[in-house]
Amino acid sequence: MQFDNSRPIYLQIIESIKKQLARGELQPGQKLPSQREMAAELQVNPNTVQRAYREMETMGLLETLRGQGTFISNRPGLLPEIKAELAGGILNRFIVEMRSLGLNAREILSLVHQALEQEEEGKR
Amino acid sequence: MQFDNSRPIYLQIIESIKKQLARGELQPGQKLPSQREMAAELQVNPNTVQRAYREMETMGLLETLRGQGTFISNRPGLLPEIKAELAGGILNRFIVEMRSLGLNAREILSLVHQALEQEEEGKR
Amino acid sequence: MQFDNSRPIYLQIIESIKKQLARGELQPGQKLPSQREMAAELQVNPNTVQRAYREMETMGLLETLRGQGTFISNRPGLLPEIKAELAGGILNRFIVEMRSLGLNAREILSLVHQALEQEEEGKR
Amino acid sequence: MQFDNSRPIYLQIIESIKKQLARGELQPGQKLPSQREMAAELQVNPNTVQRAYREMETMGLLETLRGQGTFISNRPGLLPEIKAELAGGILNRFIVEMRSLGLNAREILSLVHQALEQEEEGKR
DNA sequence: GTGGTCTAGACCACC
DNA sequence: GTGGTCTAGACCACC
Numbered sequence: 001m002q003f004d005n006s007r008p009i010y011l012q013i014i015e016s017i018k019k020q021l022a023r024g025e026l027q028p029g030q031k032l033p034s035q036r037e038m039a040a041e042l043q044v045n046p047n048t049v050q051r052a053y054r055e056m057e058t059m060g061l062l063e064t065l066r067g068q069g070t071f072i073s074n075r076p077g078l079l080p081e082i083k084a085e086l087a088g089g090i091l092n093r094f095i096v097e098m099r100s101l102g103l104n105a106r107e108i109l110s111l112v113h114q115a116l117e118q119e120e121e122g123k124r
Numbered sequence: 125m126q127f128d129n130s131r132p133i134y135l136q137i138i139e140s141i142k143k144q145l146a147r148g149e150l151q152p153g154q155k156l157p158s159q160r161e162m163a164a165e166l167q168v169n170p171n172t173v174q175r176a177y178r179e180m181e182t183m184g185l186l187e188t189l190r191g192q193g194t195f196i197s198n199r200p201g202l203l204p205e206i207k208a209e210l211a212g213g214i215l216n217r218f219i220v221e222m223r224s225l226g227l228n229a230r231e232i233l234s235l236v237h238q239a240l241e242q243e244e245e246g247k248r
Numbered sequence: 249m250q251f252d253n254s255r256p257i258y259l260q261i262i263e264s265i266k267k268q269l270a271r272g273e274l275q276p277g278q279k280l281p282s283q284r285e286m287a288a289e290l291q292v293n294p295n296t297v298q299r300a301y302r303e304m305e306t307m308g309l310l311e312t313l314r315g316q317g318t319f320i321s322n323r324p325g326l327l328p329e330i331k332a333e334l335a336g337g338i339l340n341r342f343i344v345e346m347r348s349l350g351l352n353a354r355e356i357l358s359l360v361h362q363a364l365e366q367e368e369e370g371k372r
Numbered sequence: 373m374q375f376d377n378s379r380p381i382y383l384q385i386i387e388s389i390k391k392q393l394a395r396g397e398l399q400p401g402q403k404l405p406s407q408r409e410m411a412a413e414l415q416v417n418p419n420t421v422q423r424a425y426r427e428m429e430t431m432g433l434l435e436t437l438r439g440q441g442t443f444i445s446n447r448p449g450l451l452p453e454i455k456a457e458l459a460g461g462i463l464n465r466f467i468v469e470m471r472s473l474g475l476n477a478r479e480i481l482s483l484v485h486q487a488l489e490q491e492e493e494g495k496r
Numbered sequence: 497g498t499g500g501t502c503t504a505g506a507c508c509a510c511c
Numbered sequence: 512g513t514g515g516t517c518t519a520g521a522c523c524a525c526c
Contacts, residue, residue: 003180022225079186087179090225091239094218101146101207101214115215116229133502158513169503174514183305189514191511255515282498284378293518298499308456315498315526331473338473339461342466349394349455349462360484363463364477 009044013052018061021072021084032062032070125166133168137176142185145196146207156186156194249290257292261300266309271318280310320369344365373389381416385424392443394455406435407496 003009020026032038035053039046053070054063062080064070072078098108125140126131144150154242156162163170177194180186187190188194196202222232249264251257278300280286283301287294301318304310309326311317320326346356392398402408411418418424425442428434433450436442440495460468470480 023228035128044191063240083227087222087225087227087235090218090221091235094214095236095243097214098211100143101211102148103207103211105244109233109236109240111211111215111235112219117217120229134501160513169505171504172502175501176515187509188514190515193513216507250511256515267472272474273386284498293520295519296517299516301499313526314500314524317498321473326420331475335470335473335475335483336468338469339483342462343484343491345462346459349459350396351455351459353492355486357488359459359463360481363460363467366479367467368477 003044008051008054010048013038013042013044013049014056016060017052017056018082018086021079022086026072028072028078029073029074032072034069127168133172134176134179137162137166137168137173139182141176141180142206142210145185146201146210150196152196152202154196157198158193228242251292257296258300258303261286261292261297262304265300265304266315266330266334269327270334274320276326278320278322280319280320308367310357375416382420382424382427385410385416385421386428386433389424389428390454390458393433393451394458398444400444400450402444402491403445404444406441 003012006024017066021028024033033041033044035049038044053062053064056065057064057070060075061073061082062070063073084091088104093107098111103111127136141150142157145152156177157165158171159170163167163173166173177186177188181188181194183196184199185206186194187197213228219232222235227235251260252367256359265274266282269276274280280301281289283294283297286292287297290297301310301312305318308323309316309321311321344355346359351359375384389398390402393400404425405413407418407421408418411421414421425436427436429436429442432440432447433445433454434446458466467480470483475483
């Protein structure tokens with residue numbers, strides 16, 4: 001994985017795990033690599049991974065079982081929450097970009113509508 | 125300006141100029157910095173700027189007058205074309221990202237609708 | 249191949265390839281020498297060959313497959329287009345030259361007619 | 373004037389003078405520069421100019437008057453002859469080029485016809 | 497091995 | 512001073 005210099009690495013690790021969850025690449029209840037393993041994989045300081053894991057535990061995204069490891073939380077509603085959060089971010093960035101082209105709400109909605117319809121036609 | 129290692133610099137220059145045009149930061153008919161100036165500004169080789177300028181001329185985006193400089197084309201319809209192109213790209217990336225979260229067309233449209241409405245309320 | 253100092257080398261390479269195509273010395277679909285080979289043959293810098301190849305790709309004359317090589321396009325209608333273009337150029341230069349001798353349209357046409365008839369007789 | 377390495381310079385001088393005559397840049401009866409002057413202008417050995425002048429005199433194109441200089445011949449019919457000769461050369465090269473594109477007599481004639489007609493329309 | 501990108505720098509044509 | 516062409520050579524991505 002490549003990190004972006006503009007944001008703290010631990011935040012990028014968190015975001016990456018959220019995306020993997022949303023895409024189904026990670027499942028609730030699944031065991032994560034140990035902090036040491038993850039740090040080695042990402043070529044990052046173990047302290048950085050620890051910070052990411054700690055924050056995700058605080059958010060209720062992970063659960064740590066002493067001596068067993070760290071797991072994606074099984075808490076009901078987790079996945080929808082994550083998806084909603086990610087979707088919100090994507091949505092905001094999208095609207096900002098479209099606005100910067102001088103498009104108003106009606107035009108943006110209309111373009112999204114068209115694009116989705118064309119996609120449907122493409123499938124047929 | 126910062127360049128992304130993953131894409132050719134000359135393409136990033138082109139995209140940057142398109143965006144500036146769409147945002148009104150550049151106007152049709154306006155003179156661009158000379159190839160040497162632009163190269164100095166961007167800390168890039170003049171040949172790389174020239175490649176970008178040449179491709180934009182081929183696309184009908186710029187016009188170059190030997191010995192005088194390079195200008196944004198005055199061709200009618202230029203701005204709408206550029207905006208449509210950029211909007212199309214933003215739209216496609218947006219839909220791909222939303223789809224990767226498992227959202228269907230109806231849900232995407234509904235979320236965009238909500239987000240735009242909230243924005244409206246925020247203004248009041 | 250010898251190059252003319254008065255015109256850019258890359259344009260002369262392009263014209264040479266068009267002529268070879270028109271004469272049937274190159275066939276649609278055929279693989280061209282690699283940029284390096286062609287550069288060595290013509291005793292020219294590889295960048296110059298690449299420029300020629302790239303412009304021809306833009307014109308739809310060539311197709312390049314990364315890592316595999318560069319090929320004459322198989323696009324239907326390619327050959328007639330090229331021939332028409334070359335013929336147009338020859339024709340224009342011919343008429344300009346004849347006009348510079350003070351000949352009018354009727355005289356030019358008549359001379360061409362005679363010359364072609366004589367040629368026919370020569371064959372018999 | 374630039375000379376072509378592939379043909380003797382004195383022949384190129386002769387051809388140049390014929391062209392100037394055909395275009396009206398030189399007139400029958402007009403005095404030519406002295407051999408010395410011409411040699412200086414063209415940056416060529418005086419012997420080369422002498423050879424050109426001698427051959428043109430043999431052809432009846434020039435007349436040399438001892439002590440007065442060299443003149444374009446006033447012989448009636450000179451201009452038409454020169455023009456016919458030059459036209460013949462242009463015509464032959466033209467037909468060879470068109471043939472090399474695979475065009476037959478009928479097609480060549482038709483293209484010339486079209487080109488001349490379009491030229492006429494352009495004037496209106 | 498093939499094409500693609502980029503740098504550094506020279507020299508030219510046109511203004 | 513401006514863009515246009517060309518060389519020499521490096522390094523990369525894809526095959």
